[in-house]
Amino acid sequence: MAFWKPGTVAPGSTIDRETGNEDALAASSANQYAHLSLTSQRQRLPVYKQRTKLLHLVERYPVLIVVGQTGCGKTTQIPQYLFEAGWAAQGRVIGCTQPRRVAATSVAARVAQEVGSLLGDEVGYTIRFEDLSSPTRTRIKYMTDGMLFREAMLDPLLSKYSVIMIDEAHERSSYTDLLLGLLKKVRKKRPELRLIVSSATIDAQAFLNYFNSNIDGADRTQDDAAIISLEGRMYPVEVAYLDEPVTDYVRAAVKAVLDIHLKMPAGDILIFLTGREEIDRCAEDITEQMYDLPAGASKLLPLPLHAGLTSEQQLFVFEPAPAKTRKVVISTNIAEASITIDNIRYVIDSGFVKLRTFNPSTGMDRLTVTGASLASLNQRAGRAGRTSAGKCFRLFPEPALAKLPKSTPPEICRSDISLFLLQLKALGIDNVLRFDYLTPPPSVMLARALEFLYSLKALDDYGRLTRPLGMRMAEVPVDPMMAKILLDSDEFSCSQEILTIAAMTSVQNVFVTGEGGEGAICEIEKRKFTAEEGDHLTLLNVYNAFTGPGKQSAKWCHSHRLNFRALSRAISIRGQLRKYLQRFDIPIISCGEEESQIRKCLVSGYFKNAAKMQPDGTYQSLRDRASLSVHPSSVMFTRVAPTGYVIFHEVIETTKSFMRDITVVDQDWLKEYSGGYYTSRASQRAK
Numbered sequence: 001m002a003f004w005k006p007g008t009v010a011p012g013s014t015i016d017r018e019t020g021n022e023d024a025l026a027a028s029s030a031n032q033y034a035h036l037s038l039t040s041q042r043q044r045l046p047v048y049k050q051r052t053k054l055l056h057l058v059e060r061y062p063v064l065i066v067v068g069q070t071g072c073g074k075t076t077q078i079p080q081y082l083f084e085a086g087w088a089a090q091g092r093v094i095g096c097t098q099p100r101r102v103a104a105t106s107v108a109a110r111v112a113q114e115v116g117s118l119l120g121d122e123v124g125y126t127i128r129f130e131d132l133s134s135p136t137r138t139r140i141k142y143m144t145d146g147m148l149f150r151e152a153m154l155d156p157l158l159s160k161y162s163v164i165m166i167d168e169a170h171e172r173s174s175y176t177d178l179l180l181g182l183l184k185k186v187r188k189k190r191p192e193l194r195l196i197v198s199s200a201t202i203d204a205q206a207f208l209n210y211f212n213s214n215i216d217g218a219d220r221t222q223d224d225a226a227i228i229s230l231e232g233r234m235y236p237v238e239v240a241y242l243d244e245p246v247t248d249y250v251r252a253a254v255k256a257v258l259d260i261h262l263k264m265p266a267g268d269i270l271i272f273l274t275g276r277e278e279i280d281r282c283a284e285d286i287t288e289q290m291y292d293l294p295a296g297a298s299k300l301l302p303l304p305l306h307a308g309l310t311s312e313q314q315l316f317v318f319e320p321a322p323a324k325t326r327k328v329v330i331s332t333n334i335a336e337a338s339i340t341i342d343n344i345r346y347v348i349d350s351g352f353v354k355l356r357t358f359n360p361s362t363g364m365d366r367l368t369v370t371g372a373s374l375a376s377l378n379q380r381a382g383r384a385g386r387t388s389a390g391k392c393f394r395l396f397p398e399p400a401l402a403k404l405p406k407s408t409p410p411e412i413c414r415s416d417i418s419l420f421l422l423q424l425k426a427l428g429i430d431n432v433l434r435f436d437y438l439t440p441p442p443s444v445m446l447a448r449a450l451e452f453l454y455s456l457k458a459l460d461d462y463g464r465l466t467r468p469l470g471m472r473m474a475e476v477p478v479d480p481m482m483a484k485i486l487l488d489s490d491e492f493s494c495s496q497e498i499l500t501i502a503a504m505t506s507v508q509n510v511f512v513t514g515e516g517g518e519g520a521i522c523e524i525e526k527r528k529f530t531a532e533e534g535d536h537l538t539l540l541n542v543y544n545a546f547t548g549p550g551k552q553s554a555k556w557c558h559s560h561r562l563n564f565r566a567l568s569r570a571i572s573i574r575g576q577l578r579k580y581l582q583r584f585d586i587p588i589i590s591c592g593e594e595e596s597q598i599r600k601c602l603v604s605g606y607f608k609n610a611a612k613m614q615p616d617g618t619y620q621s622l623r624d625r626a627s628l629s630v631h632p633s634s635v636m637f638t639r640v641a642p643t644g645y646v647i648f649h650e651v652i653e654t655t656k657s658f659m660r661d662i663t664v665v666d667q668d669w670l671k672e673y674s675g676g677y678y679t680s681r682a683s684q685r686a687k
Helices: 022-026 045-060 074-084 101-115 145-154 174-189 204-211 249-263 276-292 311-318 374-385 398-403 418-426 443-455 469-475 480-492 495-504 516-527 535-546 554-559 564-583 595-606 667-673 680-686
Strands: 004-006 033-037 063-067 093-098 123-127 130-132 140-144 161-166 194-199 225-231 237-242 268-272 299-305 325-331 344-349 352-359 364-371 390-394 610-613 619-621 627-630 645-653 657-665
Touching (some): 045 074, 045 225, 063 204, 074 101, 074 140, 074 161, 101 123, 101 130, 101 140, 101 311, 145 174, 145 418, 145 469, 161 174, 174 204, 194 204, 204 225, 237 374, 249 268, 249 276, 249 344, 268 374, 276 299, 299 311, 344 374, 418 469, 418 480, 469 480, 480 495, 480 564, 480 595, 495 535, 495 564, 495 595, 535 564, 535 595, 535 657, 554 564, 595 645, 595 667, 657 667
Parallel strands (some): 033 225, 063 194, 063 225, 093 161, 123 140, 161 194, 237 390, 268 325, 268 344, 299 325, 344 390, 627 657
Antiparallel strands (some): 004 237, 123 130, 610 619, 619 627, 645 657
16 A cells, blocks of 8 residues: 555644634624533533523524534434423424434434433434334434425424424535425424524534524624534544555555554544445455454454444444454445444545436436545544544545535535425425525426426426325335336236335345355355346345245345345335325235236336447437446346346446346337327437
8 A cells, every 4th residue: 555644634624623613603793603512411410501501592593503513412412401491391392303314313322321211212213114203202303304304294384393403404415405494484384493403514604694584684683593603522633645546445445444453552443435335345355354463463343334224233333342352334424424433543534425416418316436525524534533532544645635625515406306396395385496495406407307207297287296196206205206106006017016126126235245256156146036127026036035934034045145134124114115005095916927017117117217228238328328337236237138128226327327226128118108208209319
């Protein structure tokens, strides 16, 4: 590996100061800010006066923007302060949203322990396909921002909540932005509702401008929003860079782990990579390298952390490492700001992140590996300075910083917003163009999304939500394409099979992979379930085999190189999706051996994601002629589509644009079931 050299740190960043953002805050009007400190539950008594001040500000200002770095206690302590002050009396609930489910579940578990409650009773959480809360007893409720938005579809005024805290708002997820706009409208009908917006950066000023109706006024006593700065002790973090770039940052990360383990004092390691495949490869390489450690050296415990894990698997990273063992958490950007893992002293940063981006010219969503923003890099380095002085090793040269953006663009401006527009309309907001967005999405993206929803028959000729199809699509907790497929499945007599496919595509990495001889065994086992028609029917075969008599066991999964936890979760998700179909009185029937009915049904939702095979073996999207390749994990990677046409679930962009979850279809089906999405001219061009 290239040689490490110390780096400099940008002034004002999270890693070179003991309290966050004070310089920037001081530059603004002092009347708009209040400063206080929060500590953990173990030191509650000394901060009683500061708690009193916080509660006074909640009473005084309907909207508070809280600035404080992850780990200062805002997520765990503020809801408890509000609870003790009576904000959850008379059946009311204190809600706190998180952009990621691992944060919602882990923080809820921590707070339940601190208040002496069983998780799911006084303190609970709700994430997609999992609800551990009581409708009558839960007083502090943590949830993903998407789940609170869905709650608003049933109760537009969110009437059971007295205080709602939007945590980690600086991450600017699409649901966070939509919630902010929705809550701004709700407050006009419910002025007693208190809103707390948490941000780890000085972008808090943008939130203040958005909520304060008196932002241009001279009399600050008329403000209805204010910013609070929470001081959090930040230990110094030394940042080091490589002298020259590396061609394989996963391999470089493994070598850095070994160097730290053999040369550095005790302390756990946190590695930032971009996705599941890189994380699994890194964990496997670390495990193999442990056999070469010197005699008497302590062990390494690699632990993955990404959105594809179950809640139980994600919580493993918070457990203390066994004796004589150094924990190595290998994570996506999920560990960047939403959670705090104790005893992390060393951070290894690849400098990359996988972002979902939408290209309105092609109409396709892509997962693209790109350079992380400067704000993200500083957040990552700060993970090493929570409990003691730490070190951050960046796997790139320092001059590369000049090419990186300052912050990550809001998700709503770079992703397909079809689902969000559908749900806004379900809330009665028909004119989505005039919705009060914190950052409005580009008009071309709005137009493309509305066009696609019309093709799905979710919108009528006037842009209004169709009934019952459009309303039901907004309610089902899957993307609009899969929702359409589920709701139409009875017309193709395959609702049993589509339920299974919807559940299986909601989990990740059903098949276990390996290297060398183990990899060959995994491939042989996978072939036992492979369907010539593609990945969706292959997943159906896996599920049917797993749920067969006497086969639903971890032992059976291990022998066939299948992920037992992923399949168990698919069973749970399928059961919940089945309840939606039952509530909508949709018959749950099977097509038997008529597998073509399943593929036709898939086309009715995934027609936008259609591609035609080219003479060189690659594919070209039908509508916009984008060049696409088959992902190596697909069963179609070594097969040729006999019809020449396929539909796919998503595109992942690394060295190429790869299609994932592919199914072979007929050209005539695309014209018949696309709702006019393909014009006659486009159809002629595709021939």
